[in-house]
Amino acid sequence: MDADQTSAPCLNRRQLLKAGLGVGGSLLLGGCWADGYGEDVANATRPLNERIEAWLQSKGPGPEFPRSQVRPEELLLNSFNGVPALDPASYRLQVAGLVGRPLSLDLAALAALPQQEMIIRHICVEGWAAIVAWGGVRLADVLKLAQASNLGSYVYFDSADGYYESWDIASAMHPQTLLATHMNGEPLPAQNGAPLRLATPIKLGYKLSKWVTAIRVEPTLMASRKGYWEDQGYEWFAGL
Amino acid sequence: MAVQHNPLWTRWFHAFDALVLLVMVGSGLQIYNANPVFGSRGGATFPQLVTLGGWLAGGRYWHLGFMALFALNLGIWIGLLLQHRRRHLAQLADVVTWRGSQNQAKRRYSAHRLIYTLMLVILGFSLITGLAMYKPVQLWWLSGLFGSWQMLRVFHFATIPAMVALVISHGVLSWRIGGWSLLRKMAV
Numbered sequence: 001m002d003a004d005q006t007s008a009p010c011l012n013r014r015q016l017l018k019a020g021l022g023v024g025g026s027l028l029l030g031g032c033w034a035d036g037y038g039e040d041v042a043n044a045t046r047p048l049n050e051r052i053e054a055w056l057q058s059k060g061p062g063p064e065f066p067r068s069q070v071r072p073e074e075l076l077l078n079s080f081n082g083v084p085a086l087d088p089a090s091y092r093l094q095v096a097g098l099v100g101r102p103l104s105l106d107l108a109a110l111a112a113l114p115q116q117e118m119i120i121r122h123i124c125v126e127g128w129a130a131i132v133a134w135g136g137v138r139l140a141d142v143l144k145l146a147q148a149s150n151l152g153s154y155v156y157f158d159s160a161d162g163y164y165e166s167w168d169i170a171s172a173m174h175p176q177t178l179l180a181t182h183m184n185g186e187p188l189p190a191q192n193g194a195p196l197r198l199a200t201p202i203k204l205g206y207k208l209s210k211w212v213t214a215i216r217v218e219p220t221l222m223a224s225r226k227g228y229w230e231d232q233g234y235e236w237f238a239g240l
Numbered sequence: 241m242a243v244q245h246n247p248l249w250t251r252w253f254h255a256f257d258a259l260v261l262l263v264m265v266g267s268g269l270q271i272y273n274a275n276p277v278f279g280s281r282g283g284a285t286f287p288q289l290v291t292l293g294g295w296l297a298g299g300r301y302w303h304l305g306f307m308a309l310f311a312l313n314l315g316i317w318i319g320l321l322l323q324h325r326r327r328h329l330a331q332l333a334d335v336v337t338w339r340g341s342q343n344q345a346k347r348r349y350s351a352h353r354l355i356y357t358l359m360l361v362i363l364g365f366s367l368i369t370g371l372a373m374y375k376p377v378q379l380w381w382l383s384g385l386f387g388s389w390q391m392l393r394v395f396h397f398a399t400i401p402a403m404v405a406l407v408i409s410h411g412v413l414s415w416r417i418g419g420w421s422l423l424r425k426m427a428v
Contacts, residue, residue: 041305126275
């Protein structure tokens, strides 16, 4: 045994353990004051993360699943303000903004467009996921029908309950981004967004507005109005 | 009293490793609380004392912000260990020594090498399962390896208790091997 070790122990093992727990604890407690710096961390790393996400998404379609893997009970419900009452007969989807042909589509007009069904994994920012079969029209088809301008880089969505969202145009034009009217082979239930909601495998659930009533093509992103959750701090791109 | 400190960069790297791990664990538990892996919306959550970020979005800022740093750190660590693999990387012989040797110093050395190596395996696993959840659309083949989404979440979460156990073992073992002077060499 060297001299160092005999002379050094001014703490026994238990004391050291306590000290260690104290330091660890205060570092974790430090998390409370560090909480506020999260936004700085995000701002430093997000541009790169987003660029990688967008690049990955251009690499091909998202995975689809066999119907046997659909688990309706795994799809949890989120709504910031209950379920709005919408009358299917008077429902109109407005498409406006930077478009050559503004639209006001009723449900029959939407049903007359080419229909698509996809079985994808719906992933919530909270961490849970569910495999769901969504059916409806491609958002890209509606935007083309409205002759969306090349200058429109962003697409805004307004919902009947006051929820609002904004997307980049590339994600909106993605072949798996749907304006869904059906879920798991049935007409969309009210609590899931009837008569019309967004569905895609490439974005987190909070980007997928329910009860959509209006679509606007915009040249810019309004910094103070990016989306209901985004304006409170959620990440805007939210790509998967 | 003169302490033979480890090289400065070793000590900095060691402290930095610990900090990155702390950030990833704290922010990970914050994300966990938004929808507990065990019990979903009815499940138990972690106390705010051990979480980082304040709420879900804050936890994600930290977790995804430090993600690249964590991966880079792990890569450097693996690179360094491979470079000194004969001294630090565990081999099958270490398991034999650890379980059977009469030489206590040898046993502790083997145990230490086993812990280092296991840590790398666990951290690599946490990176892989994390990426599988972060990019499940493009990395669908990776996400698919773990069965269901729930299993993927369980695997990713399980790396936290595994790492906590390894870090505690590492601390206790270091204390037994070198006591206060070893701690001063590395930490103070």
